[in-house]
Amino acid sequence: MKKLIFLSFAFLALYSCRKDEADVVDGPNLNDLFGDFTILTNIEPNITTVDFDAGQELFFSGELSKNTDWVISLIGNDTGARRALTGSDKNVSISNAEWDGGANTFPGFGIEDVSVEITFPDEAIAPTLNYTLTVTGLKQDEGVLITSFEDGIGSNWTSFNQSTVSGGIVCSDDEAAKGDCYYKVSGDVPWDWAKGSVMIRPDEGTFGLQGSASNLYFNMGFKAVENVGPTNSFILFWFDEDENGDGFFDENTEDRIAYEYWSQDTEWDLISLNYADLQFDELGNTIETNGNGLMEPSKLISINVFFLANPENGVSTGYVDHLIFTTDEPYTP
Amino acid sequence: MAVRLLLISLILASFQAVGQNEKFQINGSARAYVFSNELDIDEALDSVTTRKANYGHTLLDLGVSIFPNNKTEVIGMFRIRNELGGFWGGGTSFNVRQLTVKGVAGNLVKYEIGDIDLEMTPYTLYNFDEEGIVNEADAFKIRRDVVHYDLFYKGNSWRMQGAKTKFGLNFSKGIKGIDVTSFITRQRPALVDPERLYGGGTIKITQSDKLAIGFNSVSNFDITETIADSIRYRNGVHTMDVKYVIPASKKTKYIVKGESGISSVKYENYSDPLAPETISDWFYDVSVKGVNTEKGLSYELGYKDVGADFLSPGAQTKRVDYGKFPALYQQITNDVVGRSVNYTDVISGNAGNSIRISEELLAYNAAYNNTTPYGVATPNRRGVYLNLNRKDSVEFKKSFLRFGMFRQSRGTGTTLAKTFMLAEAGTDVHLNDFLKWKREFKVNAGIRYESTSRSGEEFEKVDLNSMLIDLGFSLEFAEKLDLLGGAKLWTVSGNTFINERNRFNAIDDFNIVSYDFSENTLAGGLRYRFNDKNVLTVQYQTFNLEDNVDQAIDYGMSQFTVLFNMKF
Incomplete structure (x- = not known):
C-alpha cells in the first residue's frame, strides 16, 4: 500500500510539472488564416479636424475579427498628397494607425480637406470605409x-x-x-x-x-x-x-x-x-x-x-x- | 569490499561458433526480384503516362567474416547487383554493403567499428515502425522484409557508421551490476553544412532482479570549422528510465516502469532570422504493467506527456518521408501532377525511405497516422494508453489490444487542442487447429481505428476518422507450398490541418486536408519454402484508390512479382 501511495504521489508530481500552455499557440493563428472577417468596432478617426501645428494627434482606432492586412489611404483634396497607413493587427489604435500629417513623398499636405479610404485587400467580402478630414495646421518639420x-x-x-x-x-x-x-x-x-x-x-x-x-x-x-x-x-x-x-x-x-x-x-x-x-x-x-x-x-x-x-x-x-x-x-x- | 570485475558478453555470438582452426566464414543472401507494374487510370484523365513498367534485378550479398584471432572479427559484405536486361556489365553495380570490425579488448570491453546498428530507448534512439502495420499478412510481410533488409531496418535499430563500445561491471553487494554502452557516429561529412556527429550512451544500473535504472544520453551536433561558415546545430536528449518489479503472487507480478527526460536544440550563428536560439522541452512516460503467467495475460496502463518542443531526431525520424514522391509513376494525369505516396508504395519500397536520422520532423500522412506520426516520442501529445496482450493459446496467437487517448498539450493554430483516439486489435487464428489439419492454415486479423477531433469555430474544427483492416491468410495446401492472401483496406473521411514546418521545426503554415477515400491493397500468391532460408514467391498485388473529394484523382496500380530469396 505504501508503494502505491508513493507511486501515486510521484505520478501527481510529474503531472503537475507540465506548464499550462492553454494560451500558447504553435504556428499561425487559424482565425487569421481562415476565420470570417468582420469589423467588430468601426475603424474611425479620433477627430475629423486637426491642427498638427498645434500638436494635435490624429489616429484611427477600431477592432477587427482577425489579423488581416488593412490600408488607410489619405489623399489631399487640393495638393493630391498621399499617405498610406498599413498594418495587419486586428486591433487598430494609436500605436499602429497614427497620422502625423505627413505624406509618403512629395507633394506634402496643405491646409485642405483630406479624403480617407480604409480597405482590407486580403478579404474578398469587406466594406470600404470613407471619411473626410480637415487639416487646419500643418505638421512641423524636424530638421x-x-x-x-x-x-x-x-x-x-x-x-x-x-x-x-x-x-x-x-x-x-x-x-x-x-x-x-x-x-x-x-x-x-x-x-x-x-x-x-x-x-x-x-x-x-x-x-x-x-x-x-x-x-x-x-x-x-x-x-x-x-x-x-x-x-x-x-x-x-x-x-x-x-x-x-x-x-x-x-x-x-x-x-x-x-x-x-x-x-x-x-x-x-x-x-x-x-x-x-x-x-x-x-x-x-x-x-x-x-x-x-x-x-x-x-x-x-x-x-x-x-x-x-x-x-x-x-x-x-x-x-x-x-x-x-x-x-x-x-x-x- | 571486493568488487568483481566481470565481462557482460565475452565474445559475440558468432564467435562462439568458430572453431579453433576456423579463420573465416562466408554468409550472405541472394535474391532475384522481378516486377511487372501497371497503372490503371481513366484514359480521359491521363493519356500521357506509360501504363506498364517492368523491371527487376538479381543480387548477391556476399559476407565474409574473418577471425584474425579469437577476440576479433572483421566483417565485410559486398553487394553485386545486376539489373535484369543489363548484359555484359551494363546495369551492374558492385558496392560495399557492410564493413565492420568488432571484438573484445582486454577481455573487458566489447567494441564495434564501422557499420554498426544502434538502438536505445523509444525517446532517445529508436527506429519506430512505419504506419499501416497492425497484424500483417505474410503476403505483405515478405515484400516488406526485403525493403527492411535493404535499408538495414533490423528491429528498431538504425544503421550508422562509427564506433560502439560496451562493458559491464558486476558487484557482490548493493548493486548487481552496471552496463555501460557508448557510441559515436558520423552523420554527414562537411560540404555545404558542417560535419555532423551523433553520439551517446547508456548507463544501466541493475540493483536487483526487481529494480533497474538507466541513464541515457544522445547528442547530435555539428563540428565547427569544418566549413567556412560558423553555424552550429546541437541537439541533446537526456533521459532516465526505471523498471521496478513488484511480485504480487507466484503467478502475478506488477512492473512499474517509466522514462523521463529533456531535449534541447541550439542553432548557433545562423543568419536566418527564423532560427531560434534554443528550443527545449521534456517528457515523461510512466506505466504499470500486470503480468499473469498462469493465464498468459499482460495488461499495461500508462500515461505520457511529451512536450510540444521535445525534439529527438534519433527517436522521431520517420521511416517513410511522405513529402517525397514515390519512385514509380511519380507524375500522373495529363496535367503531370505529382503522385502522393500511397500504401502500396510503402510495401513495395517505392516510397522515400530514411537511411539516416533527420533533425527535421519529416512530412507525414494524417490519413495513415495522425496520433503518433513520429512514433512513441511524437511531440505535443499527452494522455493515457492501455495495452492488453495474451500469450499464445492453441488456436489464437499474438492476440493484442492497444488503446490510447491523447490530446495536444499546446494548440496548433488555435488555443483549442486536438484530441486523438487510437485503437488497434489483432490476432492470428490458426484454423488448422480448429479443423484438426496437419498443415498450417493461419488467418491474420487486425483492425486499427483512429479518430481526431477539435471543437471550436467552423474554421478550426477537426473531425478525422480512419480505419485500417489488415487481413490475410497463409494456407499450406501442399508440402511446403503455401497459398497467400492479404488485404489492407483503408477507409478515411473527415478533415484536419497538417502542420507545415520550416527547417527549424517551427510550424509556419497549415495544410488543410479533406479526406473521403477508400484505398484497398489486395495481394495473393504462392510461396514455396525450400527450407527455412530459401523461399520463392509469386504474387499479384493490386491497389485501388477511390477518392470522393472534389478534384481528387482515382487510380489503381497492380504489381506482379516473382521473388526468390535465399540466405546462407
Missing part, C-alpha cells in the same frame, strides 16, 4: 530647413540662367511640393545641357549643421516636367565646405562634393542623400576633392543646384523645392 522658397531669394544667393531660360521662384500655382512656392527652371537651350542654377547660401557664415556626417541626410524635392527621363535630365548638386573658416569657398583648396540625380518621371521625387555617402561614387570609390577630403557638414557654406537636360529635346522644365537636412533618417514630407 534644419535650408529653404522652401517661401521667403523669396536669400541675400547671399546667386542664380544663373541661360539666355533662353527663365528661372526663379514661383508661388501660388498649386505646383509646390511643400507650401506655396518652389523654384522653377524652364527653357530651350539647344547648345548646352546646362539650363539654370541657384546657389543657396545662408545670410552669414555656414548653415549651422551638425559635425557628424554619418547620420545626416540632405533632402530635396525635384520634379522634371519637360525633357524627362534617366537619360534626359538631371539635377547636379555642389556641396561646398569652407574648411578654413574664412567665410569663403575656394574651389582650389577646399572640398566641393558633387552629386547627380537623374529624373525618373513627371512626379515629385524626394531626393534623400546621406551626407557621409556623398564622398563615394556609385562604385563605392572615394571621389577626389581639392580639400581635406573629410565630410564636414558643419562647414557647409553653400549648396549649388543645377538643372541640366539634353539639348536635343527642346524645352526642358524642372522644379525644385524644400531643401532640408534631417538627422538619423531621411525626411518624410
Whole structure:
C-alpha cells in the first residue's frame, strides 16, 4: 500500500510539472488564416479636424475579427498628397494607425480637406470605409530647413540662367511640393545641357549643421516636367565646405562634393542623400576633392543646384523645392 | 569490499561458433526480384503516362567474416547487383554493403567499428515502425522484409557508421551490476553544412532482479570549422528510465516502469532570422504493467506527456518521408501532377525511405497516422494508453489490444487542442487447429481505428476518422507450398490541418486536408519454402484508390512479382 501511495504521489508530481500552455499557440493563428472577417468596432478617426501645428494627434482606432492586412489611404483634396497607413493587427489604435500629417513623398499636405479610404485587400467580402478630414495646421518639420522658397531669394544667393531660360521662384500655382512656392527652371537651350542654377547660401557664415556626417541626410524635392527621363535630365548638386573658416569657398583648396540625380518621371521625387555617402561614387570609390577630403557638414557654406537636360529635346522644365537636412533618417514630407 | 570485475558478453555470438582452426566464414543472401507494374487510370484523365513498367534485378550479398584471432572479427559484405536486361556489365553495380570490425579488448570491453546498428530507448534512439502495420499478412510481410533488409531496418535499430563500445561491471553487494554502452557516429561529412556527429550512451544500473535504472544520453551536433561558415546545430536528449518489479503472487507480478527526460536544440550563428536560439522541452512516460503467467495475460496502463518542443531526431525520424514522391509513376494525369505516396508504395519500397536520422520532423500522412506520426516520442501529445496482450493459446496467437487517448498539450493554430483516439486489435487464428489439419492454415486479423477531433469555430474544427483492416491468410495446401492472401483496406473521411514546418521545426503554415477515400491493397500468391532460408514467391498485388473529394484523382496500380530469396 505504501508503494502505491508513493507511486501515486510521484505520478501527481510529474503531472503537475507540465506548464499550462492553454494560451500558447504553435504556428499561425487559424482565425487569421481562415476565420470570417468582420469589423467588430468601426475603424474611425479620433477627430475629423486637426491642427498638427498645434500638436494635435490624429489616429484611427477600431477592432477587427482577425489579423488581416488593412490600408488607410489619405489623399489631399487640393495638393493630391498621399499617405498610406498599413498594418495587419486586428486591433487598430494609436500605436499602429497614427497620422502625423505627413505624406509618403512629395507633394506634402496643405491646409485642405483630406479624403480617407480604409480597405482590407486580403478579404474578398469587406466594406470600404470613407471619411473626410480637415487639416487646419500643418505638421512641423524636424530638421534644419535650408529653404522652401517661401521667403523669396536669400541675400547671399546667386542664380544663373541661360539666355533662353527663365528661372526663379514661383508661388501660388498649386505646383509646390511643400507650401506655396518652389523654384522653377524652364527653357530651350539647344547648345548646352546646362539650363539654370541657384546657389543657396545662408545670410552669414555656414548653415549651422551638425559635425557628424554619418547620420545626416540632405533632402530635396525635384520634379522634371519637360525633357524627362534617366537619360534626359538631371539635377547636379555642389556641396561646398569652407574648411578654413574664412567665410569663403575656394574651389582650389577646399572640398566641393558633387552629386547627380537623374529624373525618373513627371512626379515629385524626394531626393534623400546621406551626407557621409556623398564622398563615394556609385562604385563605392572615394571621389577626389581639392580639400581635406573629410565630410564636414558643419562647414557647409553653400549648396549649388543645377538643372541640366539634353539639348536635343527642346524645352526642358524642372522644379525644385524644400531643401532640408534631417538627422538619423531621411525626411518624410 | 571486493568488487568483481566481470565481462557482460565475452565474445559475440558468432564467435562462439568458430572453431579453433576456423579463420573465416562466408554468409550472405541472394535474391532475384522481378516486377511487372501497371497503372490503371481513366484514359480521359491521363493519356500521357506509360501504363506498364517492368523491371527487376538479381543480387548477391556476399559476407565474409574473418577471425584474425579469437577476440576479433572483421566483417565485410559486398553487394553485386545486376539489373535484369543489363548484359555484359551494363546495369551492374558492385558496392560495399557492410564493413565492420568488432571484438573484445582486454577481455573487458566489447567494441564495434564501422557499420554498426544502434538502438536505445523509444525517446532517445529508436527506429519506430512505419504506419499501416497492425497484424500483417505474410503476403505483405515478405515484400516488406526485403525493403527492411535493404535499408538495414533490423528491429528498431538504425544503421550508422562509427564506433560502439560496451562493458559491464558486476558487484557482490548493493548493486548487481552496471552496463555501460557508448557510441559515436558520423552523420554527414562537411560540404555545404558542417560535419555532423551523433553520439551517446547508456548507463544501466541493475540493483536487483526487481529494480533497474538507466541513464541515457544522445547528442547530435555539428563540428565547427569544418566549413567556412560558423553555424552550429546541437541537439541533446537526456533521459532516465526505471523498471521496478513488484511480485504480487507466484503467478502475478506488477512492473512499474517509466522514462523521463529533456531535449534541447541550439542553432548557433545562423543568419536566418527564423532560427531560434534554443528550443527545449521534456517528457515523461510512466506505466504499470500486470503480468499473469498462469493465464498468459499482460495488461499495461500508462500515461505520457511529451512536450510540444521535445525534439529527438534519433527517436522521431520517420521511416517513410511522405513529402517525397514515390519512385514509380511519380507524375500522373495529363496535367503531370505529382503522385502522393500511397500504401502500396510503402510495401513495395517505392516510397522515400530514411537511411539516416533527420533533425527535421519529416512530412507525414494524417490519413495513415495522425496520433503518433513520429512514433512513441511524437511531440505535443499527452494522455493515457492501455495495452492488453495474451500469450499464445492453441488456436489464437499474438492476440493484442492497444488503446490510447491523447490530446495536444499546446494548440496548433488555435488555443483549442486536438484530441486523438487510437485503437488497434489483432490476432492470428490458426484454423488448422480448429479443423484438426496437419498443415498450417493461419488467418491474420487486425483492425486499427483512429479518430481526431477539435471543437471550436467552423474554421478550426477537426473531425478525422480512419480505419485500417489488415487481413490475410497463409494456407499450406501442399508440402511446403503455401497459398497467400492479404488485404489492407483503408477507409478515411473527415478533415484536419497538417502542420507545415520550416527547417527549424517551427510550424509556419497549415495544410488543410479533406479526406473521403477508400484505398484497398489486395495481394495473393504462392510461396514455396525450400527450407527455412530459401523461399520463392509469386504474387499479384493490386491497389485501388477511390477518392470522393472534389478534384481528387482515382487510380489503381497492380504489381506482379516473382521473388526468390535465399540466405546462407
